[in-house]
Amino acid sequence: MKILHLLLRLDLRRLILALTIVSVLITLANSFYATYQVQRELLINNTLEANRVYAAKLAETTDTFLKSAQTQLKYSAALLAGQMDDEQALLAEARRLHRQTESFNSVVIVNADAIIMATSPETLQIKGVKLTSPNARQSLNAKQPLITDPFLSPAGNYLISISHPIFAPDGRYLGYMAGTIYLQGENILNLLLGQHHYKDGSYLYVVDRNGVLIYHMDQHRVGEKVTDNPVIDAVIRNQSGADNLINSRGSDMLAGFAPVPRAGWGVVAQRPKSATLAELDKQIQAVFIKILPLTLLTLLFIWFSALLISRPLWQLARNAREMDQQHAQDRILAISSWYFESAQLKRAILKGVGLLNDKITQLNTDSHTDPMTALYNRRGMQKVLDYYQEIQQHFAIIALDIDHFKGVNDSYGHDVGDQVIKSLAQLMQKNARKVDALCRSGGEEFIILLPDTNAQVAEGIAERLRHHVAQHEMPEAGHVTISLGVAYWPGDTTGINEALKMADRALYQAKQQGRNQTLVASAPAA
């Protein structure tokens, strides 16, 4: 829970990090999305255009084939105009046309009475058969060049017939000559169109003028009438173009289409949209992999920058929270505030720390100092003692008291007494080291705490002070003497208060023994 709380804590570094990382990710996602969309549109449009061109090309090829087939039939029909009764000639011409070109699966010659006069191949065995069904009689009824709708021939083949009428020189209608294209199995359309389909799901198909499939990769679908397909509707209206559509099998297709005007057919080339876009997915993946190292480097750079930017502020904030602690000023001074705002803040906080320190010092001084002598009062002394106790600082104690001070007051008045106390405090200050703590512990009683000092040295210091005091001319009161007691605290676990009491007892003894003298407390403190 605590770790989670720490992780979720909002600080400047996390905010900068979050902000920049989110910005980087949004920018990346946006550019990926934009690239994807642009590329997608481009690929779709390119595929549509490629299929349109492809369908147009194949439609043109088919049209050219039909034209040449019709020319061949026209030539044969002209040859046969005077030979309709010559079975041998009819057979020979049917054979020639069938064998010399690869255009037709079979060639038939039918007379005006709908009787089949000759076929190639002869294996069809339909010579002499009379055509009866309306579909089979399309050419007969037309009496002009015709490309028929698909129909089932007397020999049982599902086919389209390309026919040309035969007229006698006098204009009499004699019948027609037709080349057929079997829609199932090998045929010329397979040859023209079949080699072109791709392996990626692309394919093409051809419909006749009624929307019936006459060529399809899937042979089983030949003969099927396709409805509800906008592309087929357009192409049989003789239009060309490209469109995105859902085909009859529910697949999303990109289709190009073009009409074969001679036959009223339509060629449609199409490719599944998914196959087209599969390339795009690969491309986007490749782009992602390519930009990944630089992105990671950018994020690393952002992380490092966030750290650099936030560090001074974070350090300032942490230290501002602990402004009242020792060395706060030094710690704040050590912070490298390398940019304007942090430098200004640092300056402001340092100013604040300075003011706070002054205030604290002032308060400390007021509450820990005796106003008359400017020495530590009892509270100040206790603070020093607590500190020594805490750090186990060994020290010596000199307790001192003015001799017969009551007499000074009585003889010269209280004010003069005060002056004597002040003069004594000044003498003590002159005689003391900087590290010594001078305290006024009572009316005319004083304590000196001397760190790193043993009892013997302290005794020497006490004696020196006693001499100075004795020799000093006090204002109005003249000469006064002091008595002193010395004790020692070794900086161990023994009580400091005990050491103080020993110094007091030594002072008391000094008074007892005649005053104006120094006594050192006996063991265990010394």
Ligand SMILES: Nc1nc2c(ncn2[C@@H]2O[C@H](COP(=O)(O)OP(=O)(O)OP(=O)(O)O)[C@@H](O)[C@H]2O)c(=O)[nH]1
């Ligand atoms: N002028 C003045 N007198 C004070 C002050 N504080 C205490 N005294 C007086 O100091 C005197 C202390 O007297 P005592 O402790 O009885 O002893 P003493 O007269 O100094 O005699 P011994 O200490 O026994 O040598 C008292 O008369 C107090 O009134 C002060 O701040 N100013």
